[in-house]
Amino acid sequence: MHAVILAGGKGTRLRPYTTCVPKPLVPIGDTYSILEIVLHQLRASGFRSVTLAIGHMGHLIRAFVGDGSRYGLSVVYTDEETPLGTIGPVLNVLDSLPEHFLIMNGDILTNLDYGAFLSRHMQTERPVTVATYHRELKSEFGVLDVDGAGTSIVAFREKPTVKFQVSMGIYAMTRETLRAYTPGQVLGFDTLMLDLLGRGERPGSDLFGGYWLDIGRPEDYDTANEQWPQMAPVLLPDYAQSAAD
Template sequence: MHAVILAGGKGTRLRPYTTSVPKPLVPIGDTYSILEIVLYQLRSQGFTHITLAVGHLSHLIRAFVSDGSRYGLSVDYTDENQPLGTIGPILNVLDKLPEHFLVMNGDILTDLKYAAFLDRHRASGRPVTVATYHRELKSEFGVLDVDESTNIVAFREKPTVKFQVSMGIYGMTRETLKHYTPGQALGFDTLMLDLLACGDHPRSDLFSGYWLDIGRPEDYDMANEQWKEMQPVLLPQPPGRPE
């Protein structure tokens, strides 16, 4: 099984931690980097081949991971000389990927079973499967519904809006991306809108376990605070650090 890990962003929201270290390499609990945790998880679930899409400070990621043999994986790389969006880097290596493969951001901590997720995507026949998570957003204000004649037609006191968000983990089918040109910038949002426009609906795979997107300093602080409790869940059999 093959996974593409998106590790090319500058991590500007996580500064100053990412000023000299790429976000996937920031340490969690002084034990492992985020990327190491993900690599060990993927290996334990049967993944054998990883493609790292790198850009910002890519030489550090290459030096740290190398060919992946230290992690029991085969790792290769695709470089972003300019920002290509979430999907753009994949287009450059599309001919080297299997028909169904995993795509994920390199700054995620979750106990999602990646292999089972990819199996569900493969069985669904959908062009893309998005791992999704329930979120609630509570308004700080009373909300008014106003019609075209400026009449207030409804009022809700500080309502809570429930919705599903993308976890940054996708089951992808190669055929879905063959219509795009290698080298072009392509965001996940554009891909979703293109698929919806032609009636080829992506699939939601709702998850209710542990998920933390480490995008902001407060998220990083939370990950470190929770690491002692979550390590047995995220890494049930902690591997030895490679020499």
């Protein structure tokens, strides 16, 4: 099994932590960077090879990870000279990828079993399966439904809760899904989804109920570090064993 990790972003929202280090290399706790946690998890769930899509401060990621051998992985790189979006970097290496593979952001902490997720996708005929997470947003206000003219109230809801599913930034992809696009073009996840839906192709949703934290803002990073003592055994069971030894 093969994974493409997107690690080329500037991490602007996470400044000042990313002023001198790329976001995937910021440390969690006092032992691992985000990227190291992900690499260890991929190896534990059956992956043997990884493509790292790098850009901003990519030389630091390349120097830190190397060929991946210390993680039990074979790691190769693809460089973005200019930002290509979420899916764009994959187009440049598409011919070297297996029929089914994983694409994921390099700033995610989760105990999702990546191997099982990809295997479930492979048992379907979906063009892409998105790992999704349940979210709720509670309104601070009473919500009024009005008629088309905007002059009459037709319904009222006191501080309703809106329930929805969000993308976890982890995708199981079938290679042929991306054949229609040209290497080097900018391609975001949003564009891909809209293109597929426009063609009548239905992406799959794989709802996950475990731990997931997208480290996009300083407060997310602070949360990750605060939770690390409790979450380390969940995210990295081998870490808990080594600590006990």
